[in-house]
Amino acid sequence: xxxxxxxxxxxxxxxxxxxxxxxxxxxxxxxxxxxxxxxxxxxxxxxxxxxxxxxxxxxxxxxxxxxxxxxxxxxxxxxxxxxxxxxxxxxxxxxxxxxxxxxxxxxxxxxxxxxxxxxxxxxxxxxxxxxxxxxxxxxxxxxxxxxxxxxxxxxxxxxxxxxxxxxxxxxxxxxxxxxxxxxxxxxxxxxxxxxxxxxxxxxxxxxxxxxxxxxxxxxxxxxxxxxxxxxxxxxxxxxxxxxxxxxxxxxxxxxxxxxxxxxxxxxxxxxxxxxxxxxxxxxxxxxxxxxxxxxxxxxxxxxxxxxxxxxxxxxxxxxxxxxxxxxxxxxxxxxxxxxxxxxxxxxxxxxxxxxxxxxxxxxxxxxxxxxxxxxxxxxxxxxxxxxxxxxxxxxxxxxxxxxxxxxxxxxxxxxxxxxxxxxxxxxxxxxxxxxxxxxxx
Amino acid sequence: xxxxxxxxxxxxxxxxxxxxxxxxxxxxxxxxxxxxxxxxxxxxxxxxxxxxxxxxxxxxxxxxxxxxxxxxxxxxxxxxxxxxxxxxxxxxxxxxxxxxxxxxxxxxxxxxxxxxxxxxxxxxxxxxxxxxxxxxxxxxxxxxxxxxxxxxxxxxxxxxxx
Numbered sequence: 001x002x003x004x005x006x007x008x009x010x011x012x013x014x015x016x017x018x019x020x021x022x023x024x025x026x027x028x029x030x031x032x033x034x035x036x037x038x039x040x041x042x043x044x045x046x047x048x049x050x051x052x053x054x055x056x057x058x059x060x061x062x063x064x065x066x067x068x069x070x071x072x073x074x075x076x077x078x079x080x081x082x083x084x085x086x087x088x089x090x091x092x093x094x095x096x097x098x099x100x101x102x103x104x105x106x107x108x109x110x111x112x113x114x115x116x117x118x119x120x121x122x123x124x125x126x127x128x129x130x131x132x133x134x135x136x137x138x139x140x141x142x143x144x145x146x147x148x149x150x151x152x153x154x155x156x157x158x159x160x161x162x163x164x165x166x167x168x169x170x171x172x173x174x175x176x177x178x179x180x181x182x183x184x185x186x187x188x189x190x191x192x193x194x195x196x197x198x199x200x201x202x203x204x205x206x207x208x209x210x211x212x213x214x215x216x217x218x219x220x221x222x223x224x225x226x227x228x229x230x231x232x233x234x235x236x237x238x239x240x241x242x243x244x245x246x247x248x249x250x251x252x253x254x255x256x257x258x259x260x261x262x263x264x265x266x267x268x269x270x271x272x273x274x275x276x277x278x279x280x281x282x283x284x285x286x287x288x289x290x291x292x293x294x295x296x297x298x299x300x301x302x303x304x305x306x307x308x309x310x311x312x313x314x315x316x317x318x319x320x321x322x323x324x325x326x327x328x329x330x331x332x333x334x335x336x337x338x339x340x341x342x343x344x345x346x347x348x349x350x351x352x353x354x355x356x357x358x359x360x361x362x363x364x365x366x367x368x369x370x371x372x373x374x375x376x377x378x379x380x381x382x383x384x385x386x387x388x389x390x391x392x393x394x395x396x397x398x399x400x401x402x403x404x405x406x407x408x409x410x411x412x413x414x415x416x417x418x419x420x421x422x423x424x425x426x427x428x429x430x431x432x433x434x435x436x437x438x439x440x441x
Numbered sequence: 442x443x444x445x446x447x448x449x450x451x452x453x454x455x456x457x458x459x460x461x462x463x464x465x466x467x468x469x470x471x472x473x474x475x476x477x478x479x480x481x482x483x484x485x486x487x488x489x490x491x492x493x494x495x496x497x498x499x500x501x502x503x504x505x506x507x508x509x510x511x512x513x514x515x516x517x518x519x520x521x522x523x524x525x526x527x528x529x530x531x532x533x534x535x536x537x538x539x540x541x542x543x544x545x546x547x548x549x550x551x552x553x554x555x556x557x558x559x560x561x562x563x564x565x566x567x568x569x570x571x572x573x574x575x576x577x578x579x580x581x582x583x584x585x586x587x588x589x590x591x592x593x594x595x596x597x598x599x600x601x602x603x
Contacts, residue, residue, distance in 0.1 A: 073452075073454045120484075120486070124485070124539075135539075136539070136543065137539060137542040137543050137545075137546050138546075140543055140546040140547055141546045144546075144547060147543070147546075147547060148547065151486050151489060151490075154486045155486060155490060158486070158487065158490070
C-alpha cells in the first residue's frame with residue numbers, strides 16, 4: 001500500500017522546509033525525514049508508524065499449520081517469501097525433510113514472486129526516477145513498448161503463481177511439508193509459453209536498465225545474502241557476508257540483533273559489533289555472481305555490471321538481471337518438472353523451535369517459531385528485509401545529502417526518493433503509513 | 442447503469458480495507474452473475490488484465506481522505522483523470538488510480554470506467570468492517586442490486602486467467 005501525497009511548504013524566513021507527506025512508489029507507506037543545519041546533514045530518519053510486530057503476537061497460540069497463510073497476509077507483494085520461511089521453519093523444527101520434487105516446485109513458485117515483484121519495481125516504480133518522470137504513468141506515454149512488455153512479464157509471473165500457488169496473490173496451495181496439490185506437468189504448458197516471451201522482454205529490460213543514467217555514488221557496505229552450494233540463492237543456503245560471515249541460518253540471532261529506535265515503530269536490524277548491512281539484489285549478486293549461469297554473467301558484464309558493485313543505484317540493473325534469471329530458472333524448472341507424489345511429506349509436531357531464511361525479492365527474510373508438543377506457536381519472530389536495510393538506507397541518505405548540500409530541494413527531494421527506492425522498501429512488511437520530510441535551515 | 446464488470450478492491454484481512462471486496466461478495470450472494478464480479482487486491486497489472494474485453498467497468502475501492510468513515514465518493518474516470526483525492530487516498534499502492542491512468546496512457550481503458558471510493562476508518566489487521574463502513578457497504582449493495590447494476594450481459598467478459 002502506498003499513498004502519493006506531496007506537500008511542499010516554506011516556513012520562517014531563513015529556514016526552508018521541504019516536506020513530502022507520504023513517500024510514493026514504495027510498497028507500503030513510507031517516509032523519511034532529512035534535516036540539514038549549518039551546512040551539514042544533521043539528521044536522517046526513516047520513520048515508521050505501524051504498530052510493531054502485530055503479526056508476531058497474532059501468531060501466538062495458532063497452529064503451526066496456520067503460519068504459512070497468516071504470515072503470507074503481511075505483504076501482497078512477497079507472500080511466497082513469508083510462506084516459504086514459515087513452512088521451512090516448521091519443517092526444521094519438526095525434523096521433516098521435503099523431497100527434491102517439492103523443493104523444486106517451491107523454487108518455481110518463488111520464481112513467480114521474483115518475476116512479479118522485480119518487474120513492478122524496475123519498470124513502474126524505479127525507472128521513472130532515472131528518466132525524470134513523476135511516475136510510471138507519465139513514463140508509459142513515452143515508453144509504451146517497455147511498459148506493455150513489463151505488463152506481459154508481470155502477467156507471466158502472476159500465472160505461474162496461479163498454477164503453482166492456486167491463485168495469483170496470496171497463494172493458498174502451500175502447506176507445511178509441501179503442497180496441498182501438485183500441478184500436473186500439462187498445467188504448465190501455457191505459462192511456459194508466456195515465460196518464453198517474458199524471457200525475451202526481460203533481456204530487453206536488462207538492456208534498458210543498462211542504459212539508465214546512474215548517479216555517481218558508492219559506499220562501503222557489508223553485503224549479506226544466502227549462499228547455496230550450487231544455485232543462485234532463493235529458498236535456502238548458508239548466510240554469508242562480504243565481511244567474511246559464513247553461518248548456518250540457525251545462528252542468525254547470535255549475529256544479528258534488532259534495536260528499537262525512537263523515531264520508528266519498526267525494529268532496526270544490525271550485524272552485532274559491525275553495524276548496518278545491506279540485503280537484496282545487489283548483495284545477492286555480489287555474493288553469488290559465480291552461481292549465475294554463464295550467459296547471464298556475460299550479460300551483466302556487457303551491461304557494465306561487475307561483482308563487487310557498490311553503487312546502490314545500480315540495484316535496478318541487478319534486479320533486471322535477476323528478473324531474467326527468474327524467467328530462465330522458471331522455464332528450466334518447468335522443463336525438469338517431476339510432479340511431487342505425494343504432494344507433501346508427513347509432519348509430526350513436537351516441542352521444538354525452528355527457523356528459516358529465504359531470499360525475498362528485496363532481501364533476506366528471517367522467521368523463527370517456538371512450538372509446543374501439539375504444534376501450537378508459543379513465540380514467533382519475523383525479521384523482514386526492509387527493517388534489515390533501514391539503517392543502510394538512512395546511511396545512504398546521510399552520505400548522499402552530504403555530498404549534495406548545495407543542491408536545491410527541487411532536485412534533492414527526488415534524488416533522496418530515488419535512493420530510498422534503490423532498496424524497493426516494502427514498508428507494509430515492516431510498517432504502515434510513513435512520511436517524507438526534508439528540513440533545511 | 443449496466444456494468445459488464447464490477448471489481449471490488451482491497452485486502453479483506455485488513456479490516457475496512459476489504460470494503461470494496463465485501464460489496465462484490467454481497468452482490469454475489471444476492472445472485473449476481475459471478476462472471477461479472479471480481480475481487481482483486483488492487484495491483485494495477487491485475488486490474489488491467491481483469492477488465493480486458495469489458496466495456497463498462499465499475500471499480501469499488503477503500504479510501505482514506507479524512508472524510509467521515511462510510512462516506513461514498515463516485516467518480517467517472519472515463520474521460521477525466523482520477524482526481525487527486527482518489528489518487529491520494531486509495532490504500533492500494535500502484536493500484537486503482539494507477540491502473541486507470543496507466544490504461545489511459547496506453548490506450549487500454551475500457552469505454553466506460555467508474556470508481557466508487559468508500560471512506561474507511563482503519564485498515565487494522567484482521568477481518569471485519571467497522572460499523573460506519575458496514576452501513577456504507579450495505580447501502581451500496583442495496584443500491585447496486587436495486588439498479589440491477591450488472592445483470593444483463595451485453596457481451597462476454599474475458600474470464601480470469603484467459
